[in-house]
Amino acid sequence: MPKAKGHPTMLDVAREAGVALGTVSKVVNRQPVGEDYKRKVEQAILKLGYQYNSSGRVLRTDRTDTVALIIPNTINPYFAKLVHYINIALERRDKKTLLCFTDYDKNRELEFIRMARENQVDGIIALTYNAELVIPEDIAFVTIDRFFSVSVPCIASDNFGGGWLAAHRLYDLGCRRLAFMRIGSSLSNEPSKRKEGFVAACVELDVPFELKILEDNAPFGEFEAFLSSHIQNGRLDFDGLFCGTDMLAWQMIQVLKGKGIRVPEDVQVIGFDGIRMFGTLDYTVSTIIQPVQEIAETAVSTVLSSHLSTVPSLICLPVQYAAGGTTRD
Amino acid sequence: MPKAKGHPTMLDVAREAGVALGTVSKVVNRQPVGEDYKRKVEQAILKLGYQYNSSGRVLRTDRTDTVALIIPNTINPYFAKLVHYINIALERRDKKTLLCFTDYDKNRELEFIRMARENQVDGIIALTYNAELVIPEDIAFVTIDRFFSVSVPCIASDNFGGGWLAAHRLYDLGCRRLAFMRIGSSLSNEPSKRKEGFVAACVELDVPFELKILEDNAPFGEFEAFLSSHIQNGRLDFDGLFCGTDMLAWQMIQVLKGKGIRVPEDVQVIGFDGIRMFGTLDYTVSTIIQPVQEIAETAVSTVLSSHLSTVPSLICLPVQYAAGGTTRD
């Protein structure tokens, strides 16, 4: 009979079944046990309404089967998708997800890492823009989109290839003068290679191009000014625009429309990310699709196997183009 | 000196500092301790690189400071927003979020609840469409958008009021014949009250209206057929449309455009949820905004205080209208 207070434990079950504590543990963990014993234990479990309590095992084994996911937020649809597929991938491996939104706050990131270690997580997957982040060596750590060092595996899209693809696509669609726009951290992270790939392709194709890159805190109006400066007599002087993200592409399209420039008739626009309306409907703009599911899957399998220390330090996964109404294909 | 294997524990710190184990515990937990002792302990912690390990406390106190969040996915922007604000609200109270995506799978829901209890979570917040779900009585449980019983607090928007508001708004904007469309579970959950509020307002305003409600598995084409059947000579025979969600509103607008009906010139459309482009830009359609942040805040404070058993069983939070380009305001 269980003690008055609290739930029954394995010991209670053992007493009820008339077997030893260890036997109960084995039954619960599906280890080989005599048929008779197994049945007796199972009956006792049912009778007492025993519920397994993992905190004992955590203390004993240091295994929580939990992975911490550190990401800015889930409002941004790209992050939301990432969180979704990472959780699914962990779920499939019987791991739990401890979720941490940083809102780009450096202190919060540090606090979360501390907390995660305190909770003995089996690993950490982080998407962070914190340049100064010091990554603990004694815990499995995998980053997304941001390379820290060879000892910390980083998973990302083929951002360079995506930029290259965008330029080529615009060229193939008839554009002969291109522009690239982006906003965001001056940090040299993987997504910044989108520009490099774009520029490389432009040079390769021998097509003239413009670049407009804003810092995080720059006033948005600078983009408008940039566009205005390229409009002469109501005509834009470039006919292909590649934006660092779908969101920026969308915003720029609104600005262009406000200035009487038609998309895709006057200028064709390609974004990056592969965001869909409401997550599942049409693409918001023509775009370079990030393989979010593959990124998630790779991050998870990497973080769970990273004790092997034979994992590559940077994994780039292939992107893909999709038309979304802002190009003439 | 810590034992060769593993990290140093409080006992190691105590030995290093020349104090008792209990004293270390008190310093770590910020309980009153003599200045000298405190300093000695802190130095020892630094010297050994001691890291607090919560698994001991969990076993000892049964407190994990963790809440499980069970939700279909994070692809749907409404869910994504909810996850975001719930995590933030928990964070602010120094609680951790254990994330579980069900993808509408009933077995997964049950599995997650079992897992959550196994992990001794302090409470569960669930958004579920499972009608048969049996909610454990011995754990703090709060639902969102779905009322189960008076002993399980449910947090939701004022869905009835939202439907009422939508009809009134359309009327005020000049509409004189209305329609309502919705798709989804036949389950009698809180969101289904959107229709009731809409109907009540139509009756009150003495304005004629149509209803088109599809089951989850119904072919989408039925909506198109419905719209087609209301088009005579290229003109729609109603001038105001209220949809159960922003997503449906968006889809219907595409269908209408395909049939040559202009929005908002020929028909004004209002959705429900308050979804914005990319989470932060313009509203996707004119809409009834759900107070997601308040829902999150309320769910969290309720689940954390639900041992008081004085909490109300249904809390409806006020909604609000916002123009989003699909109405003539």
Added chain:
DNA sequence: TTGTATGCGTTATCAG
């Protein structure tokens, strides 16, 4: 105040 000792629920070892 500080120190000591016990127990939380489980796993794992080792002797029957």
Added chain:
DNA sequence: CTGATAACGCATACAA
């Protein structure tokens, strides 16, 4: 294959 018992790291009641 089973039974007894010792950890695991921490909190806390109780003794000093």
